[in-house]
Amino acid sequence: xxxxxxxGPILIHLDLLLRGLAKSIQLAALSILFGTAIxxxxxxxxxxxxxxxSWPIACYVELIRNTPLLIQLYFVFFSLPLFGFKLSSNTxxxxxxxxxxxxxxxxxxxxxxxxxxxxxIEAAKSLGLGRYRIIxxxxxxxxxxAVYPSLSAQFILxxxxxxxxxxxxxxxxxxxxxxxxxxxFRSFEVYIIIAVIYFVLxxxxxxxxxxxxxxxxxxxx
Amino acid sequence: MSLRDFGPNELMFLLLATRWTILLALIAFxxxxxxxxxxxxxxxxxxxxLRWLAAGYIQxxxxxxxxxxLFMAYYGSSFLGYRPDPWVAAAVTxxxxxxxxxxxxxxxxxxxxxxxxxxxxxxxxxxxxxTLRLVIIPQAVxxxxxxxxxxxxQIVKTTSIASLIxxxxxxxxxxxxxxxxxxxxxxxxxxxxxxxALCWLRSMPAISNVVSPPERYAR
Numbered sequence: 421x422x423x424x425x426x427x428g429p430i431l432i433h434l435d436l437l438l439r440g441l442a443k444s445i446q447l448a449a450l451s452i453l454f455g456t457a458i459x460x461x462x463x464x465x466x467x468x469x470x471x472x473x474s475w476p477i478a479c480y481v482e483l484i485r486n487t488p489l490l491i492q493l494y495f496v497f498f499s500l501p502l503f504g505f506k507l508s509s510n511t512x513x514x515x516x517x518x519x520x521x522x523x524x525x526x527x528x529x530x531x532x533x534x535x536x537x538x539x540x541i542e543a544a545k546s547l548g549l550g551r552y553r554i555i556x557x558x559x560x561x562x563x564x565x566a567v568y569p570s571l572s573a574q575f576i577l578x579x580x581x582x583x584x585x586x587x588x589x590x591x592x593x594x595x596x597x598x599x600x601x602x603x604x605f606r607s608f609e610v611y612i613i614i615a616v617i618y619f620v621l622x623x624x625x626x627x628x629x630x631x632x633x634x635x636x637x638x639x640x641x
Numbered sequence: 642m643s644l645r646d647f648g649p650n651e652l653m654f655l656l657l658a659t660r661w662t663i664l665l666a667l668i669a670f671x672x673x674x675x676x677x678x679x680x681x682x683x684x685x686x687x688x689x690x691l692r693w694l695a696a697g698y699i700q701x702x703x704x705x706x707x708x709x710x711l712f713m714a715y716y717g718s719s720f721l722g723y724r725p726d727p728w729v730a731a732a733v734t735x736x737x738x739x740x741x742x743x744x745x746x747x748x749x750x751x752x753x754x755x756x757x758x759x760x761x762x763x764x765x766x767x768x769x770x771x772t773l774r775l776v777i778i779p780q781a782v783x784x785x786x787x788x789x790x791x792x793x794x795q796i797v798k799t800t801s802i803a804s805l806i807x808x809x810x811x812x813x814x815x816x817x818x819x820x821x822x823x824x825x826x827x828x829x830x831x832x833x834x835x836x837x838a839l840c841w842l843r844s845m846p847a848i849s850n851v852v853s854p855p856e857r858y859a860r
Contacts, residue, residue, distance in 0.1 A: 483837065487836045488800075488836055494819070580706040584708050611716060615713060622705070
């Protein structure tokens with residue numbers, strides 16, 4: 421019986437792995453984009469909106485944060501077609517991932533908004549700033565800066581979360597890995613390689629988010 | 642057209658499968674908590690090589706998706722010559738993964754305790770383990786509690802991943818029921834509520850515990 425690790429039979433499929441990686445990055449990027457947009461709108465609605473808006477947002481956040489991503493994924497993938505939305509696996513994955521991240525981003529940004537001291541808002545009012553400018557410059561931007569570390573940590577979790585969308589037959593890195601296992605029967609080696617790829621991806625993403633944070637919030641402090 | 646409708650039997654099936662979700666979560670709490678304690682102790686220990694080892698462990702488990710870790714444990718066991726068992730693989734993976742996260746939580750709490758406490762213990766002749774056990778950890782527990790409970794909720798949700806290596810817990814039971822009834826809204830709605838209830842229950846003691854013991858150790 422051959423027990424040595426053999427990476428050769430897998431590495432000849434490097435093109436497949438890279439294509440899977442590209443798909444994973446695409447899923448993560450799209451869902452981070454949409455999820456953050458949901459989060460910004462959600463946090464604004466939750467903090468400044470009328471009650472009939474803030475209450476459903478609170479329910480959405482609690483519901484998503486207390487159920488597994490996998491179940492949300494299944495729900496979107498299997499339920500939406502019944503309501504007439506025929507989605508491909510990858511679209512369903514982006515939808516579910518965005519809804520998922522949206523809830524966390526809403527909560528994180530809301531915490532940031534609440535961390536802004538009352539005095540700062542009063543100071544802005546006494547300087548004669550209007551409501552829109554106060555919300556934007558005095559509350560939202562400093563709030564975003566305050567919670568940016570937690571937000572980027574959530575983005576990292578989101579990148580790793582894309583690994584489970586193979587469960588609804590979306591074609592990202594983990595799904596490619598599962599296919600390679602069936603082709604090569606070298607399951608352990610495949611997942612070692614995949615783990616290394618994800619690890620590098622996550623480290624690269626951390627650096628990227630740190631860089632973006634420095635660029636975006638460089639003017640003060 | 643479906644083989645059968647979502648009725649009391651299907652609901653019962655889901656509720657019975659919830660047992661395995663709870664059991665798996667409990668294993669992960671226990672295993673992860675224990676490993677986390679050791680990892681946190683090593684991370685603040687004086688021996689530098691050990692600290693690096695623990696840091697590497699945490700880096701790996703926090704820097705790769707848990708699904709991949711699960712697959713590695715599942716298929717790795719067959720590579721090592723054991724018969725792959727989803728329960729063993731899931732228990733090992735969730736414990737090791739939880740250990741990394743708990744380790745970071747505990748370390749954060751331990752490092753938040755003022756250095757003077759360590760110095761005072763040293764002055765009293767306490768060695769590392771005794772200082773940690775009798776002086777540092779009793780004070781750090783209060784700080785650990787809220788993030789620990791938060792991570793417990795995370796664990797309950799993460800156990801759903803075990804369905805992907807064929808462990809029949811709640812998420813897998815859900816896909817099975819969905820396959821025969823094809824009423825996804827009903828099935829996954831119910832399952833969401835079950836998970837919600839589990840996570841909600843978990844978050845309850847957190848509130849009472851965190852609020853009640855103020856300044857107990859400060860005297």
